[in-house]
Amino acid sequence: MTHWSGGVLLDEHRRNWHLWVGFVLCIVGFASLPVLARFPATRDVPWVNFLFLGTGLTLLFVGLTRAFDQPQQYRGKITGTILGSLSVLIVPLFCFVVFYQTRQLPASTGAPKVGEKAPEFVLPDTNNQPVSLASLLSTPLVNSQTPPKGVVLVFYRGYW
Amino acid sequence: MSRDLCRKVGYTFTFLSDPTAAVIRRYNLLHQGAGVKGQDIARPAEFLLDSSGVIRWANLTEDYRVRARPDQLIKQARDLK
Numbered sequence: 753m754t755h756w757s758g759g760v761l762l763d764e765h766r767r768n769w770h771l772w773v774g775f776v777l778c779i780v781g782f783a784s785l786p787v788l789a790r791f792p793a794t795r796d797v798p799w800v801n802f803l804f805l806g807t808g809l810t811l812l813f814v815g816l817t818r819a820f821d822q823p824q825q826y827r828g829k830i831t832g833t834i835l836g837s838l839s840v841l842i843v844p845l846f847c848f849v850v851f852y853q854t855r856q857l858p859a860s861t862g863a864p865k866v867g868e869k870a871p872e873f874v875l876p877d878t879n880n881q882p883v884s885l886a887s888l889l890s891t892p893l894v895n896s897q898t899p900p901k902g903v904v905l906v907f908y909r910g911y912w
Numbered sequence: 913m914s915r916d917l918c919r920k921v922g923y924t925f926t927f928l929s930d931p932t933a934a935v936i937r938r939y940n941l942l943h944q945g946a947g948v949k950g951q952d953i954a955r956p957a958e959f960l961l962d963s964s965g966v967i968r969w970a971n972l973t974e975d976y977r978v979r980a981r982p983d984q985l986i987k988q989a990r991d992l993k
Contacts, residue, residue, distance in 0.1 A: 792981045850977070857955045860972035862940030870961050873935040875928035883928055889965050902968070902992050903961045904985055907941050907954040909976065 768819055768828035771835050774811030778839040781805035782846050798850055805843055812836045870905065930954075960988050968992055 781804030788794040788801060816836055819828035864870055874884040888903050917923070936942050936954040943955040958980040960969040969988045971980040 789977055796978050854977045855975045857974060857976060858943055860941070860955065860957070860974075863957060863972055864939055864959070864967055864970070866967050866970055868967055870959060870965050870967050871935075871938045872965075873938065875930055875935060877929075878927050883926060885965065888926065889961070889963060899963060901963055902989060903965075904989065905957075905959040905961065907936065907939070907957040909943075909946070909953050909956060 765824070766826055768815045768826045768832065770811045770815030770818065771828045771832045774808045774813075774815060775835040775839055777804050777808030777811065778842045781808060782842050785846070785849065801846065801850075805846060808839060809843070812839055958985065960985065960992065962992055 781801045784804065785798065785801055788798060794800045812832070812835065815826075815828055816832045818826040819832045823829060870885060872885050874882050877883045885903070885905075888900075890899050892898055893900055917927070930936055933942060933952045933954070936952075939957070941954045941957050942952055944952050946955075947953040956973055956976050956979050958971045959967050962968050971984075973979055
Protein backbone atom coordinates (compact mmCIF):
# COMPACT_ATOMS: atom_id res chain seq x y z
CA MET A 753 0.00 0.00 0.00
CA THR A 754 1.41 3.39 -0.98
CA HIS A 755 1.84 6.01 1.68
CA TRP A 756 1.08 9.47 0.35
CA SER A 757 1.09 11.61 3.43
CA GLY A 758 4.74 12.70 2.92
CA GLY A 759 3.91 14.04 -0.51
CA VAL A 760 0.90 15.89 0.81
CA LEU A 761 3.03 17.56 3.47
CA LEU A 762 5.63 18.65 0.92
CA ASP A 763 2.95 20.32 -1.18
CA GLU A 764 1.91 22.28 1.88
CA HIS A 765 5.46 23.50 2.48
CA ARG A 766 4.34 26.93 3.58
CA ARG A 767 5.86 30.33 3.28
CA ASN A 768 6.91 31.49 6.74
CA TRP A 769 5.34 34.97 6.71
CA HIS A 770 6.10 35.60 10.40
CA LEU A 771 9.74 36.10 9.46
CA TRP A 772 9.07 38.80 6.87
CA VAL A 773 6.43 40.64 8.87
CA GLY A 774 8.71 40.56 11.92
CA PHE A 775 11.60 41.96 9.91
CA VAL A 776 9.47 44.72 8.39
CA LEU A 777 8.16 45.67 11.84
CA CYS A 778 11.73 45.99 13.14
CA ILE A 779 12.65 48.29 10.23
CA VAL A 780 9.48 50.36 10.75
CA GLY A 781 10.17 50.52 14.50
CA PHE A 782 13.54 52.10 13.81
CA ALA A 783 12.73 54.25 10.79
CA SER A 784 9.60 55.78 12.32
CA LEU A 785 11.62 57.53 15.02
CA PRO A 786 11.75 60.95 13.26
CA VAL A 787 8.01 60.77 12.51
CA LEU A 788 6.94 59.74 16.00
CA ALA A 789 9.29 62.35 17.50
CA ARG A 790 6.86 65.01 16.23
CA PHE A 791 4.29 64.03 18.83
CA PRO A 792 5.08 64.55 22.53
CA ALA A 793 3.13 61.41 23.50
CA THR A 794 5.39 59.17 21.42
CA ARG A 795 8.58 61.22 21.71
CA ASP A 796 9.63 61.62 25.34
CA VAL A 797 9.43 57.85 25.81
CA PRO A 798 9.51 56.18 22.36
CA TRP A 799 7.11 53.43 23.43
CA VAL A 800 5.51 52.97 19.99
CA ASN A 801 8.94 52.27 18.49
CA PHE A 802 9.62 49.72 21.21
CA LEU A 803 6.21 48.17 20.55
CA PHE A 804 7.08 47.76 16.86
CA LEU A 805 10.53 46.35 17.66
CA GLY A 806 9.15 43.99 20.33
CA THR A 807 6.37 42.69 18.10
CA GLY A 808 8.83 42.28 15.23
CA LEU A 809 11.27 40.27 17.32
CA THR A 810 8.43 38.11 18.70
CA LEU A 811 7.19 37.29 15.20
CA LEU A 812 10.74 36.49 14.09
CA PHE A 813 11.14 34.21 17.07
CA VAL A 814 7.89 32.39 16.24
CA GLY A 815 8.92 32.12 12.58
CA LEU A 816 12.39 30.80 13.40
CA THR A 817 11.02 28.29 15.89
CA ARG A 818 8.65 27.00 13.19
CA ALA A 819 11.38 26.86 10.57
CA PHE A 820 13.71 24.81 12.75
CA ASP A 821 11.15 22.66 14.63
CA GLN A 822 8.90 21.87 11.65
CA PRO A 823 11.24 22.16 8.67
CA GLN A 824 9.05 19.81 6.60
CA GLN A 825 6.13 22.19 7.05
CA TYR A 826 7.71 25.67 7.08
CA ARG A 827 10.44 27.31 5.08
CA GLY A 828 12.82 29.97 6.28
CA LYS A 829 15.83 28.38 8.00
CA ILE A 830 18.29 30.49 6.01
CA THR A 831 16.22 33.64 5.33
CA GLY A 832 14.98 33.49 8.91
CA THR A 833 18.50 33.41 10.29
CA ILE A 834 19.56 36.36 8.13
CA LEU A 835 16.45 38.45 8.87
CA GLY A 836 16.63 37.54 12.54
CA SER A 837 20.28 38.58 12.85
CA LEU A 838 19.64 41.90 11.11
CA SER A 839 16.65 42.59 13.34
CA VAL A 840 18.56 41.77 16.49
CA LEU A 841 21.18 44.33 15.39
CA ILE A 842 18.53 47.02 14.85
CA VAL A 843 17.52 47.04 18.53
CA PRO A 844 20.91 48.03 20.01
CA LEU A 845 21.30 50.59 17.20
CA PHE A 846 17.94 52.08 18.15
CA CYS A 847 18.90 52.15 21.83
CA PHE A 848 22.20 53.80 20.90
CA VAL A 849 20.40 56.63 19.07
CA VAL A 850 17.68 57.12 21.69
CA PHE A 851 19.67 56.68 24.89
CA TYR A 852 23.11 57.92 23.86
CA GLN A 853 23.39 59.88 20.62
CA THR A 854 20.64 62.45 21.24
CA ARG A 855 22.05 63.11 24.72
CA GLN A 856 25.45 64.18 23.42
CA LEU A 857 25.00 67.83 24.32
CA PRO A 858 27.56 70.21 25.79
CA ALA A 859 27.08 71.13 29.44
CA SER A 860 24.56 73.88 30.07
CA THR A 861 26.17 75.10 33.28
CA GLY A 862 27.10 78.49 31.83
CA ALA A 863 23.61 79.26 30.52
CA PRO A 864 21.58 82.07 32.14
CA LYS A 865 19.71 80.88 35.22
CA VAL A 866 16.29 81.47 36.72
CA GLY A 867 16.35 84.77 38.62
CA GLU A 868 18.99 86.31 36.36
CA LYS A 869 18.29 88.98 33.81
CA ALA A 870 18.32 87.57 30.27
CA PRO A 871 21.28 88.98 28.29
CA GLU A 872 20.21 91.72 25.85
CA PHE A 873 20.52 91.08 22.11
CA VAL A 874 19.61 92.46 18.70
CA LEU A 875 18.97 89.99 15.87
CA PRO A 876 17.35 90.18 12.44
CA ASP A 877 13.84 88.79 12.03
CA THR A 878 12.48 87.00 8.93
CA ASN A 879 12.12 90.38 7.13
CA ASN A 880 15.71 91.21 8.01
CA GLN A 881 14.58 93.91 10.46
CA PRO A 882 16.65 94.17 13.65
CA VAL A 883 14.71 93.14 16.76
CA SER A 884 16.02 93.68 20.29
CA LEU A 885 15.02 91.81 23.41
CA ALA A 886 14.13 95.18 24.95
CA SER A 887 11.71 95.88 22.10
CA LEU A 888 10.11 92.44 22.46
CA LEU A 889 9.55 93.19 26.16
CA SER A 890 8.11 96.67 25.56
CA THR A 891 6.14 96.43 22.30
CA PRO A 892 2.42 95.67 22.86
CA LEU A 893 1.14 92.64 20.99
CA VAL A 894 -1.48 92.90 18.24
CA ASN A 895 -4.88 93.99 19.67
CA SER A 896 -3.29 95.15 22.89
CA GLN A 897 -2.30 98.50 24.38
CA THR A 898 -0.03 97.25 27.13
CA PRO A 899 3.38 95.58 26.86
CA PRO A 900 3.34 91.78 27.12
CA LYS A 901 3.39 90.04 30.50
CA GLY A 902 6.51 88.21 29.43
CA VAL A 903 8.57 86.82 26.57
CA VAL A 904 9.46 83.26 25.70
CA LEU A 905 12.86 82.69 24.14
CA VAL A 906 13.22 79.40 22.29
CA PHE A 907 16.63 78.37 21.01
CA TYR A 908 16.30 75.67 18.38
CA ARG A 909 18.72 73.89 16.14
CA GLY A 910 18.09 75.60 12.82
CA TYR A 911 15.33 73.56 11.25
CA TRP A 912 13.29 72.00 14.06
CA MET B 913 15.37 79.12 6.27
CA SER B 914 13.34 80.53 9.19
CA ARG B 915 11.09 82.44 6.80
CA ASP B 916 10.34 79.30 4.81
CA LEU B 917 9.67 77.40 8.02
CA CYS B 918 7.30 80.12 9.31
CA ARG B 919 5.38 80.18 6.06
CA LYS B 920 5.14 76.44 5.92
CA VAL B 921 3.84 75.92 9.43
CA GLY B 922 2.08 79.28 9.80
CA TYR B 923 3.90 80.61 12.89
CA THR B 924 3.10 84.25 13.58
CA PHE B 925 5.49 84.89 16.45
CA THR B 926 8.85 86.55 15.95
CA PHE B 927 11.56 84.42 14.42
CA LEU B 928 15.09 85.72 14.79
CA SER B 929 18.21 84.54 13.06
CA ASP B 930 21.62 84.22 14.68
CA PRO B 931 23.84 83.23 11.72
CA THR B 932 27.12 83.89 13.54
CA ALA B 933 25.84 82.24 16.73
CA ALA B 934 26.83 85.40 18.63
CA VAL B 935 23.77 85.44 20.88
CA ILE B 936 23.87 81.66 21.26
CA ARG B 937 27.42 82.14 22.56
CA ARG B 938 26.33 85.00 24.85
CA TYR B 939 23.76 82.64 26.36
CA ASN B 940 26.37 79.85 26.64
CA LEU B 941 24.22 77.54 24.52
CA LEU B 942 26.69 76.72 21.76
CA HIS B 943 26.76 73.20 20.42
CA GLN B 944 29.92 73.29 18.37
CA GLY B 945 29.92 71.69 14.93
CA ALA B 946 26.59 69.92 15.49
CA GLY B 947 24.78 71.37 12.47
CA VAL B 948 23.96 69.33 9.39
CA LYS B 949 26.97 70.81 7.60
CA GLY B 950 29.07 71.00 10.74
CA GLN B 951 28.02 74.54 11.64
CA ASP B 952 27.93 75.76 15.21
CA ILE B 953 24.33 75.63 16.37
CA ALA B 954 22.45 76.01 19.64
CA ARG B 955 21.75 73.33 22.15
CA PRO B 956 17.96 73.45 22.51
CA ALA B 957 16.73 75.72 25.30
CA GLU B 958 13.59 77.55 26.34
CA PHE B 959 13.41 80.57 28.65
CA LEU B 960 10.39 82.38 30.04
CA LEU B 961 11.08 86.00 30.92
CA ASP B 962 8.85 88.30 32.94
CA SER B 963 8.08 91.85 31.81
CA SER B 964 11.32 93.13 33.34
CA GLY B 965 13.40 90.62 31.35
CA VAL B 966 14.24 88.40 34.32
CA ILE B 967 14.24 84.65 33.64
CA ARG B 968 11.39 83.05 35.58
CA TRP B 969 11.54 79.55 34.09
CA ALA B 970 14.12 77.75 31.96
CA ASN B 971 14.32 74.36 30.32
CA LEU B 972 17.78 73.14 29.31
CA THR B 973 17.18 69.67 28.04
CA GLU B 974 19.82 66.95 28.29
CA ASP B 975 18.32 65.13 25.29
CA TYR B 976 17.66 67.08 22.12
CA ARG B 977 14.77 64.81 21.20
CA VAL B 978 12.95 66.00 24.31
CA ARG B 979 12.10 69.71 24.52
CA ALA B 980 9.56 71.78 26.39
CA ARG B 981 6.08 71.14 25.09
CA PRO B 982 3.75 74.04 24.21
CA ASP B 983 1.37 73.11 27.05
CA GLN B 984 4.26 73.22 29.54
CA LEU B 985 5.24 76.69 28.33
CA ILE B 986 1.65 77.94 28.40
CA LYS B 987 1.20 76.67 31.95
CA GLN B 988 4.38 78.44 33.08
CA ALA B 989 3.32 81.63 31.31
CA ARG B 990 -0.12 81.51 32.97
CA ASP B 991 1.54 81.22 36.38
CA LEU B 992 3.60 84.34 35.64
CA LYS B 993 2.35 87.23 37.74
